[in-house]
Amino acid sequence: MAIRDQKVGDEVLFCAGDRFIAKARILGLMHSPGLAAAVWGADEDQKTWEHIMALGEIVEIDVPAASLLTELVKQPILRSLTLIPAEVRRRHLALFNSLLDGQAPQAHHRSLDGKPAVSVPAMRREELLHALGTLDAGAPDEQHTRDASLMLLWALGRLVAGYNRLVPRDLCAREMGPLLLDFGAHDVDVALDHTFQHLQDTGLWHTESAGGGFAAGLKRDVARLLQTPLARAEAVGLLLCTSYFQDADQAVLLERVGLAGYANAEGTVDEESEEGAVGATPSASPGRRPVNGSRPDRDPRLAERIKLLHGHRCQVCGERLETRFGHYSEAAHIQGVGRPHKGPDRLSNMLCLCPNHHVQFDKLFFFIDEEWNVRRSRDEKLIRPLIRHPKHVIDQTCVEYHRGLCGRSRY
Structure with missing residues (x-):
């Protein structure tokens, strides 16, 4: 059952005793009772491991398993083949990386639901890309994934424009409302609540109390990563490709969220302005006017x-x-x-x-x-x-x- 429900790209961890000893990515999946019987044989009831996975490079590791298994499967020892939902895996990804790096988990704090949570090291670029590329994992339907992608694009646009990464809910509703109506859900209030929770589960989003309500936005380490040009371009590309926006005018969407330049590889020149052209006189040619502007230097x-x-x-x-x-x-x-x-x-x-x-x-x-x-x-x-x-x-x-x-x- 666990192997049958895996997907290409999922991560496999090998556990022996109280240690993780290796990890790998799934490159392919197949169902072949004949091949399985030929490779492994069959038991007395003629049963075999007929669901087979092909793995990429197997990387040997030596990581204590108890703390992570307790978080993932509520027990310190793994006794059987276990499938961990992607949203649960992502929630504890940084804890695994901290163990892999030999770092002790940092101080505990309380999450929004009041349960203890582990304060973990800052998110890495590959973790960010994985979270963005698997937003649909664990989502109840594709609409929630689309709304989450839309909110992340909006938050990224605000980040690029230099605004505060945390936004009060009422301001978020005013700015996100028209976007949700045009590109996402139709019930804005319900969509906002579902989207906040979904993004919180991905590890990309932070929510905190503010003035009798709450403010929400990108986590600090996520915002820091997205300040780099490569991560920002990758984020926009992944959100548009994996978020069910294929039927939307993506160029218009990017313009609406303040990311118009990402609609093509060429980019845009600085906006030209006809204001401030002191002493300029109209051209004698119809349909043309003098402007001030700037363009990137090209040789x-x-x-x-x-x-x-x-x-x-x-x-x-x-x-x-x-x-x-x-x-x-x-x-x-x-x-x-x-x-x-x-x-x-x-x-x-x-x-x-x-x-x-x-x-x-x-x-x-x-x-x-x-x-x-x-x-x-x-x-x-x-x-x-x-x-x-x-x-x-x-x-x-x-x-x-x-x-x-x-x-x-x-x-």
Whole structure:
């Protein structure tokens, strides 16, 4: 029963006596009585372990098990194969990591329901990504997951804008209400209460008493992690990909929560303003007006270098578009140099693409995986290997950033 209910990506812990001795991730699941009987045989009743899991790299560890097992299964010794729900696992993830690091748990405090809880070390980036990528684990229905994702995007937008991470409930209701009505639930009050509790269970959210009511928002260590550009891009990508927003206009949604620049890989330039143009006079050409504004500095020589290096051949499809006077291709920044990405303007952050694939790359239709394969973002279907040139060294951190925007971070 426990193996049958596992999912690809779940973590497996091996326990012997009072210690955890190894851990691994599930790469595949199969149901094959014939294979199981051939490998392990069958008992006198012709029963065998017919539900089989394929594991990735097994990492040996030496972690005392009693304290964590007491939290997870209410007993200090594991006596059988046990399946732990993902939301329970996430709730105690930091405790396991503290034990793995040889750190003693810190002082106890009381949770909102009055039960003792363990104050654990700050959340790590991989824990954050795992929590964001598995928001649906333990949720009663997909609507709650969608509402939770929407609230996290709203909280992230406030964080980017420099607002306080904790928001009183009445202010949250005023700001989240229209978003929930347009993109999520229809009963705002019920949705808020369910969403607060669901986010609290993920370990991402903090709620505290404030002025006769309560304030809620991202936990301090979560907010700290999301201040880094990579984690922020990965968070937006994961929330959009794993939260049932496929039928929504995601560009409009991101604009509504203050994250418009994350709708594409190129980013946005600073808003142009026609105010303050002292002494400016209207242009004689109809339909045009002088403006003040700022744009990221770009070196046009780099664009020409990347095109000539690849002979104007697209690094995705290999096509070389011929024109009357030569050939045409486009230079694409991998991590956009516009807001909010602020990637570097250098050759290692550029690709040579045809116009079609440039548009698709900027619109996050495909990404480049760790093995330099081009894959479709929505389902990771292989398109083809990226065409590379030995003299063109690509910055893997920029590729990782773009992959995060596409919602394909590994967690």
